[in-house]
Amino acid sequence: MLEKTAIQIKESDHVATATVELLPSETVIVSGIGNGRPLKVEERIPRGHKIALRDIAAQEEIHKYGEVIGIATKPISAGHWVHVHNCRGAKGRRFDASHAQQQGD
Structure with a gap:
């Protein structure tokens, strides 16, 4: 059986982004910079969606691609x-109207 990543x-x-659908109690292998680290899946996660790699507190910024996305x-x-x-989501909200005006947009 192929490993889910x-x-x-x-x-x-x-x-991390699921490459296939993940189901509760499965183990996903975190590839890329995760270098093969196993992580237990706690709930169904559709293919292409995000799985939390660690506990994230309420109101905490969420990072993906090395940037704040939410x-x-x-x-x-x-x-x-x-x-x-x-x-x-926060990625598109980082730039408000005053910032755009300062940049000459």
């Missing part, structure tokens, strides 16, 4: 699905 891009990332709206435990039900 999730890809971690940067060392500072709090999440803010946790409630605590997220390692192995759980990170999605709209427990985080809000």
